[in-house]
Amino acid sequence: MMTMEPNDNNPEQLQDSNAADQDGFRPTVPLTELQQAVAKLRGEVQKVIVGQDQVVDLLLIALLCDGHVLIEGAPGLAKTLTAKLLARCIKTNFSRIQFTPDLMPSDVIGTSVFDPRTTAFEFRPGPIFSNIILVDEINRAPAKTQSALFEAMEERQVTSDGKTHLLGKPFMIVATQNPIEQEGTYRLPEAQLDRFFFKVNVDYPTVEEEFQIMIRAGQGRKMLSVDAVQPVIGPEELERARSLVQQIRCDEKLMRYIASIVDRTRHDGSLMLGASPRASLAILEGSRAQAAMDGRDFVTPEDIQRVTPHVLRHRIQLTPEREMEGLTPDQVITLLVKQIEVPR
Secondary structure (H helix, E strand, O other), rough: OOOOOOOOOOOEEEEEOOOOOOOOOOOOOOHHHHHHHHHHHHHHHHHOOOEEEOHHHHHHHHHHHHOEEEEEOOOOOHHHHHHHHHHHHHHHOOEEEEOOOOHHHHHHHHEEEEEEOOOOEEEEOOOOOOOEEEEEOOHHOHHHHHHHHHHHHHHHHHOOOOOEEOOOOOOEEEEEOOOOOOOOOOOOOHHHHHHOOOEOOOOOOOOHHHHHHHHHHOHHHHOHHHHHOOEEEHHHHHHHHHHHHOEEOOOOHHHHHHHHHHHOOOOOEEEEEEHHHHHHHHHHHHHHHHHHHOOOOOOOHHHHHHHHHHOOOOOOEOOOHHHHHHHHHHHHHHHHHHHHHOOO
């Protein structure tokens, strides 16, 4: 009798990859649907994006955790395209806001317009009233405009003329920025940076990946555009996946491990600004999503260590002396994590 081997690239055949490991472990949380949804999203995005597997996975983790993502990289590294592809793969509304030096807060959240027929002011929503919002080159707008996102990112609502307007579900901001050294950019306020779940750094492709990009480009422009993908999951499926993430267990010892890592950032001599409690919550939620994507219903120290750099790198600030020495936030995070005893 012929049997078919499971194919990790085929969502229909995908099973909980770690549902029964060598020790006979089987998760108590049914993760098959979540893994299938992740596989479908990953598969669609990778139809266009060559490499950048970690970037895609981090976007998926943030999506499962109802978090916002800041993507940083040099121009031309497909930051905007990756965000647009993720939005295209989900059956939700999508909007794009191009941040520029002359952009006003009302251009983002909306404004009240006088209606002569009713002799009253009518609120006209801005592009923030969508489900997945791409904020392109967020650090090219001044702080006044960037601050317009504060309430929306944290409370999922905006206030205009004393009236509060709720935003839809799901609601996710994917912001892109060029490195701060680029001309014409502004440093984001710390309060805004703290509201991003992850900061994802995009690196240059390898020689082989760049070769594959050229091969796809030779097959037509559609192969490198959002037209090559289609929606594969809906809001209901996304909500079910998010509810499963909340059921992933994290031992109290591991919670203390997370708290110890974040607390160390507040007492390290290389840092003038440590991470807030939002960082601890983000590491916890991100670790749960990572475990779920791997087919486990419990968090391991490795899950925590995998998401920690992406949670902390934008929440800490080096002292001027360390910056002059060429030290990077990622290097400091690596040293801090090594100083904390790993619970077993």
